[in-house]
Amino acid sequence: MKGFFATYLREFLLLKKRFIRVLISFSINPLLYIFAFGIGLGKNITIGGKSYLEFLIPGLISATSMMQAFAINVEINIARFYLKIFEEFQSSPISHFSYALGEVLSGVTRAFLATFIILVISFLAGVKFYLNFYFFLTVFLNAFVFASLGLASAMLIKSHADQALVTNFIITPMMFLGGTFFPTENLPFFIKPVIEALPLTITSHTLRSIALYNSFKYSSLFILLVIAIISFMIALYSIKGAKN
């Protein structure tokens, strides 16, 4: 178990070295979205009686925390295919569990950093909403799911080039459809149930419900928890397969 700290610390130190760059890159996307969709497009649009900006922020937090957690795959790819540091982990006496936990928590850290940046920006933009412990727990679970999937995908692919494929075909579509930028009510009936079962959709609905109405369903959190555990198990399983 102690070994997880080694993998976590490594990612943390790398993040720290690029802190300013990371901060800027984490801020640009939300700023663009808030400006383009929230202010440029949405001044007069309301959804369910709330301004579009109020509607957008929780979705943006869901999408961004997903993206940033999943993005640990980039770092892991570099470690595996370019620096070959992954071999350092493989030849050391730490369990797959410790290794995976360290990486996934580093993804969670990235997600929280991105979340705080959005919260600060929205606060400065004058958007008001509720925040409580469950809001952050939801972000945590969402990040945990996608960091696990990021790790799994980094282990399953055979080269760095395959990674873009996974991101383009799975993560990007989910980011747009997962109840983030527009409500899922209007989706065609045949894909609606699929979309609503996605962890990102559950996250954006929960975060929005807390932020706008200060209410949420425990069952949603429970489903997210189950998905998080399954994702982590997939990650563990895929580490075993990464040996050649």
Place this chain on the structure above:
Amino acid sequence: MSKIALKVENLVKKYSSVVALKGISFEIKKKELFALLGPNGAGKTTTIRIIAGLTNPTSGKIYLFGKSLYDNPIWSKSQIGIVPQHINLDMELTVEENLLIHGLLYKLSLSLIKKRISELLELADLKERKNSKIKELSGGLKRRVLIIRALMHKPKLLLLDEPTVGLDPHIRRKIWSFIKNIQANGTTILLTTHYMEEAEYLADRVAFIFSGEIKAINTPKDFIKQLGNYAVDVYLSDKLKTFYFKEKKEAEKELLKYSKNHFVSLRRVTLEDAFLKYVEKNL
């Protein structure tokens, strides 16, 4: 207590298109420096990677201090240190940070990590570079960091995969004495190389490995003795021919015979001669 540190039995490794190891066996005694000497693609790295747990063999058994490697994977890994052929340090992190993370991976306490870092930096003459990023170091310094990283957890068995590849002769010698030092402190070492002088200078015993098979195991001295003590090189128009002699007198006679029409030289027999004999045999 057995004297054997590592025992490898009938190791086979098949990749989809090639058989990298065709059933090799050898034993390394405690505190011994054992060298695998062979040309490119012989299977040296594959052997090291299997012992370090980086890849699984197709078949075969490995015992570390009498215990099966595969029944005790975590314990085995804690006993082994590996210096890979390819420099796999974290380029963006500092020397100290690289060593710190290694220490944590091997579950050392923070105070012990601190102590080991300062000891090893001293040993490797890297004290002033403690806070340099790896990418700012020269190739020779990177190699040294790579070696001391593997020593952080005081491994009982050190695997060195071509530790001096690509280094200039001066630095190479420095690393040699560094390795001798490590052995003198009680570490068993398995080294791979294709530099003959390196094996001759460092190794207690050498195994010649060719395309996945060990052809001979012996001490460098005995390998050399089998050929003789003196070698006469004769530079014929199309090739270099070498003759071997037990006695210096005979060697000098041969030297005189050829010296009228050819460049000739008399020297002592080296491990390279023994190796080349085996290469000829295995062509």
